[in-house]
Amino acid sequence: MAPAAATGGSSLPSGFAVLTTFPDLLFIFEFIFGGLVWILIASSLVPIPLIQGWVMFVSVFCFVATTALLILYMIGAHGGETSWITLDAAYHCVAAFFYLSASVLEALATITMQEGFTYKHYHENISAVVFAYVATLLYVIHAVFSLIRWKSS
Numbered sequence: 331m332a333p334a335a336a337t338g339g340s341s342l343p344s345g346f347a348v349l350t351t352f353p354d355l356l357f358i359f360e361f362i363f364g365g366l367v368w369i370l371i372a373s374s375l376v377p378i379p380l381i382q383g384w385v386m387f388v389s390v391f392c393f394v395a396t397t398a399l400l401i402l403y404m405i406g407a408h409g410g411e412t413s414w415i416t417l418d419a420a421y422h423c424v425a426a427f428f429y430l431s432a433s434v435l436e437a438l439a440t441i442t443m444q445e446g447f448t449y450k451h452y453h454e455n456i457s458a459v460v461f462a463y464v465a466t467l468l469y470v471i472h473a474v475f476s477l478i479r480w481k482s483s
Contacts, residue, residue: 341483342414344406353475356468357400360425363465364393370458371436375451377443381435385462388432392425392469412483419480422473429469433462 348354368389376382399421408414440455 341410342403342408342418345404348400348403353472354403356472357396360396360465360468363461363468364389364396366461367458367465368393370454370461374454374458378439381439385432385436388428392429395421415480415483419476422469422476426466426469426473429462429466433459433466436462
């Protein structure tokens, strides 16, 4: 790989190069941890439907959008246009903000369910909080490097 690809170069990769360049490699981990949040929220007891509805929306939206972007990058739909670099940076900034809000709200919902709920449900929600914060961190890192790529394009 060229040095520019390792530091977040000024163009988007195509094909399987998406899986070998940074920050685009983070798509895989965003996909995994976002999916875990989605699964855990869907299977857990919902003490505050409004809050956990937002968390579910964020996890499903980001899961689907990340999957769609990954597929579009792999098939080379961007064609090397700089507008896709802007789209990438904007999406990851919005996803990072959404996941941060979802993580904080899920932590709040988990704290309120500490008493009166079964051990299993409480620990499912703790796991969802941890994975949501990991997903938040991944999206923030991806957003920072996407903004660096956007600025250098």
